[in-house]
Amino acid sequence: MRLAVYGYGNLGRGVELAAAANPDIEITGVFTRRDPAALQTVTGVPVYGADTILEHKDEIDVVVICGGSATDLPFMTPALAENFCVVDSFDTHANIPAHFAAVNEAAEKAGTTALISGGWDPGMFSLSRLYANAILPEGSDYTFWGRGVSQGHSDAIRRIPGVKDARQYTVPVPEALEAVRSGSRPELTTRQKHRRECWVVAEDGADLAAIEKAIVTMPNYFDEYDTTVTFITEEELQRDHAGLPHGGFVIHTGTTGANGEHTHTIEYRLTLDSNPEFTGSVLAALARAVDRIHRRGRTGCLTVFDVAPADLSPLSGEELRAHLL
Amino acid sequence: MRLAVYGYGNLGRGVELAAAANPDIEITGVFTRRDPAALQTVTGVPVYGADTILEHKDEIDVVVICGGSATDLPFMTPALAENFCVVDSFDTHANIPAHFAAVNEAAEKAGTTALISGGWDPGMFSLSRLYANAILPEGSDYTFWGRGVSQGHSDAIRRIPGVKDARQYTVPVPEALEAVRSGSRPELTTRQKHRRECWVVAEDGADLAAIEKAIVTMPNYFDEYDTTVTFITEEELQRDHAGLPHGGFVIHTGTTGANGEHTHTIEYRLTLDSNPEFTGSVLAALARAVDRIHRRGRTGCLTVFDVAPADLSPLSGEELRAHLL
Numbered sequence: 001m002r003l004a005v006y007g008y009g010n011l012g013r014g015v016e017l018a019a020a021a022n023p024d025i026e027i028t029g030v031f032t033r034r035d036p037a038a039l040q041t042v043t044g045v046p047v048y049g050a051d052t053i054l055e056h057k058d059e060i061d062v063v064v065i066c067g068g069s070a071t072d073l074p075f076m077t078p079a080l081a082e083n084f085c086v087v088d089s090f091d092t093h094a095n096i097p098a099h100f101a102a103v104n105e106a107a108e109k110a111g112t113t114a115l116i117s118g119g120w121d122p123g124m125f126s127l128s129r130l131y132a133n134a135i136l137p138e139g140s141d142y143t144f145w146g147r148g149v150s151q152g153h154s155d156a157i158r159r160i161p162g163v164k165d166a167r168q169y170t171v172p173v174p175e176a177l178e179a180v181r182s183g184s185r186p187e188l189t190t191r192q193k194h195r196r197e198c199w200v201v202a203e204d205g206a207d208l209a210a211i212e213k214a215i216v217t218m219p220n221y222f223d224e225y226d227t228t229v230t231f232i233t234e235e236e237l238q239r240d241h242a243g244l245p246h247g248g249f250v251i252h253t254g255t256t257g258a259n260g261e262h263t264h265t266i267e268y269r270l271t272l273d274s275n276p277e278f279t280g281s282v283l284a285a286l287a288r289a290v291d292r293i294h295r296r297g298r299t300g301c302l303t304v305f306d307v308a309p310a311d312l313s314p315l316s317g318e319e320l321r322a323h324l325l
Numbered sequence: 326m327r328l329a330v331y332g333y334g335n336l337g338r339g340v341e342l343a344a345a346a347n348p349d350i351e352i353t354g355v356f357t358r359r360d361p362a363a364l365q366t367v368t369g370v371p372v373y374g375a376d377t378i379l380e381h382k383d384e385i386d387v388v389v390i391c392g393g394s395a396t397d398l399p400f401m402t403p404a405l406a407e408n409f410c411v412v413d414s415f416d417t418h419a420n421i422p423a424h425f426a427a428v429n430e431a432a433e434k435a436g437t438t439a440l441i442s443g444g445w446d447p448g449m450f451s452l453s454r455l456y457a458n459a460i461l462p463e464g465s466d467y468t469f470w471g472r473g474v475s476q477g478h479s480d481a482i483r484r485i486p487g488v489k490d491a492r493q494y495t496v497p498v499p500e501a502l503e504a505v506r507s508g509s510r511p512e513l514t515t516r517q518k519h520r521r522e523c524w525v526v527a528e529d530g531a532d533l534a535a536i537e538k539a540i541v542t543m544p545n546y547f548d549e550y551d552t553t554v555t556f557i558t559e560e561e562l563q564r565d566h567a568g569l570p571h572g573g574f575v576i577h578t579g580t581t582g583a584n585g586e587h588t589h590t591i592e593y594r595l596t597l598d599s600n601p602e603f604t605g606s607v608l609a610a611l612a613r614a615v616d617r618i619h620r621r622g623r624t625g626c627l628t629v630f631d632v633a634p635a636d637l638s639p640l641s642g643e644e645l646r647a648h649l650l
Contacts, residue, residue, distance in 0.1 A: 014581070017581055017582060017583060018581065021462050021463050021581065022462055042583055043583075093650070096646055096647070096650055097643070097646055097647055100646055117650055122650045124456065124460075124591075126649055126650045127456070127634055129649045130634050130635070130637070130638055130645060130649050131449065131452070131634060131637065133638065133649065134610040134613075134634075134637035134638045134639075135449075135603070135606045135607050135610050135637075136603075136606060137346050137347055137639075138346050181596075256339070256342055256343065256346065256598075256599060256602040256603065256605075256606055257342060257599065257602060258342060258367055258368075261598075262597075262598035262599040262602050263598050264595070264596065264597045264598060264599075264602075264603050265594075265595070265596040265597075266449075266593075266594075266595055267592075267593070267594040267595075267596075268591075268592070268593050268594075269590075269591075269592040269593075269594070270589070270590070270591055270592075271506075271589065271590040271592075272587075272589045272590075273581075273586075273587035273588050273589060274581060274582065274587040274589075277581040277582060277587050277589075278460070278461075278581065278589050280581075281460045281461060281581055282460050285459040285460050288459075303645075303646060303650055304634070304650075305633065305634050305635040305642070305645050305646070305649075305650070306633050306634075306635055306642075307633060307634075308630065308631050308632060308633045309452055309455050309456060309459075309629070309630050309631075309632075309634075310455070310630040310631055312455070312456065312459035312460075313455055313458065313459045313630075314459075314462075317630070317631075318422070320455060320628075320630050321421055321422055321425055321628060321630070322421070322422055324451055324454045324455050324458065324630075325418070325421055325442055325447045325451045325628055325629075325630070
């Protein structure tokens with residue numbers, strides 16, 4: 001299976017590293033909008049200009065598109081689906097139906113196979129929600145994120161005047177997790193579910209009180225949360241907060257019985273040292289599935305919900321039944 | 326969707342109750358090898374003799390076979406697959422390949438669709454193992470069961486002379502769980518992973534020391550475990566140990582990165598008040614999928630690995646993408 005990586009940031013590198021861990025997957029090229037000569041890949045994969053990808057069509061089974069959901073993927077994924085089977089990690093939940101429609105139209109017309117919104121949320125967390133709801137329809141879902149770095153919230157802090165750098169962690173509130181696990185199906189506010197931890201490097205002479213106030217009152221990002229702000233040095237940020245850990249919990253509690261007398265809890269939990277490397281690993285497995293599904297003749301847009309689990313694995317049906325069932 | 330329940334013990338009742346929670350699923354009959362007149366179903370479903378099921382062929386889309394894996398399912402599932410789409414919960418892991426082959430042959434010949442080994446292990450736990458291995462091939466799986474009642478081990482204790490009744494709980498060892506979650510990929514012995522708790526009602530005048538010795542030294546069942554035996558009264562057993570709780574953990578830890586420097590943990594956990602009602606709920610959702618897959622023209626034997634998650638849900642693709650992705 002020959003993958004192309006389109007866009008080479010943290011996520012693109014994650015896909016490249018995932019391919020190196022899977023003997024049946026080869027990366028035949030990294031495609032970038034930057035100067036290809038200025039890029040060095042981790043495993044020595046050749047780098048080409050993004051606008052030359054059609055010249056490499058015969059070397060590519062699936063393009064894994066590693067762009068951003070806000071401005072890149074809404075046009076990149078439909079455009080690339082006109083010529084390639086594609087996988088993306090589009091994660092703006094509210095816009096998934098519109099993105100699906102655009103990609104599906106392009107893929108149906110071209111006879112290609114696309115999968116959108118791969119990764120862990122959307123992605124593996126979505127699968128957990130679906131399975132749990134199908135098994136226990138009398139129930140409630142709870143999704144918690146963290147402890148992990150939110151890049152969007154870190155960027156929002158960096159835009160505040162006087163801020164040199166920042167790292168924001170989303171942290172699930174332990175009491176909320178325990179209340180959910182108990183099966184009592186509590187109604188939880190935004191503030192009750194997560195708190196936000198901000199580690200901030202200020203410019204010399206900046207007004208720290210003003211920065212803190214700007215953070216904790218920022219609409220949508222912080223105002224509905226209990227937020228802590230800690231000022232640290234640039235050295236401390238590099239030393240203690242260089243990684244991109246993340247993770248979270250999907251917890252579904254539901255009841256069965258003639259009178260709902262039995263409670264069940266289904267919990268799916270991820271603890272990730274590197275968000276982009278884990279996401280890249282999910283995308284590589286999804287690309288394997290897209291290639292197989294395409295070879296069977298199915299075209300159009302899919303999501304993780306449409307992929308039979310066996311198609312994600314390099315093992316045969318016999319091997320899966322003998323060793324993993 | 327019209328289901329038949331074939332075999333009416335705890336699991337059959339669990340399927341019946343699951344159908345009551347799903348508006349798109351109806352149970353048109355319970356089929357029993359006992360005297361149908363002597364059975365009363367929980368929700369008033371009609372009861373028929375097992376040998377009359379062919380007379381009801383037009384009223385049944387899928388038969389959910391609720392027999393035992395040791396002696397019932399190896400012949401029941403292939404035989405019923407000659408006339409019906411079927412789902413079973415065959416759980417003798419070592420014999421799954423042979424059972425699959427027998428059911429597949431019958432279903433292919435008859436043009437029916439069968440799914441074997443549904444439930445939670447095999448079933449949901451198997452799915453967790455497959456997904457985790459496909460995402461993180463450089464990793465290790467650990468499955469823990471409990472805290473929950475093992476019917477097989479409870480039965481084994483009841484066969485000891487002087488034992489009137491017994492309940493055996495399988496309990497995961499907390500230290501082993503923590504070692505696994507740490508990502509250190511420990512090698513664990515049987516004794517290190519689980520311990521066994523036995524609650525025993527002895528006959529009047531029985532030799533308690535002899536019973537305890539017979540339990541803790543019993544080959545395969547108890548000799549490789551740390552086992553505790555506590556003698557209680559019949560009233561205490563009824564009061565404190567009447568339920569059939571179960572559950573467990575599938576934990577996969579694996580690494581990514583150029584030098585395996587990032588560790589990730591994927592954990593799937595079930596905490597179930599009623600093992601048979603949860604298993605019945607899984608089988609009902611799988612029966613929904615089998616009916617859909619059959620209507621699309623696919624025949625033969627499947628497992629959970631072959632079912633696209635969307636087929637388990639009563640929601641449409643649009644609804645799933647809008648609300649659960």
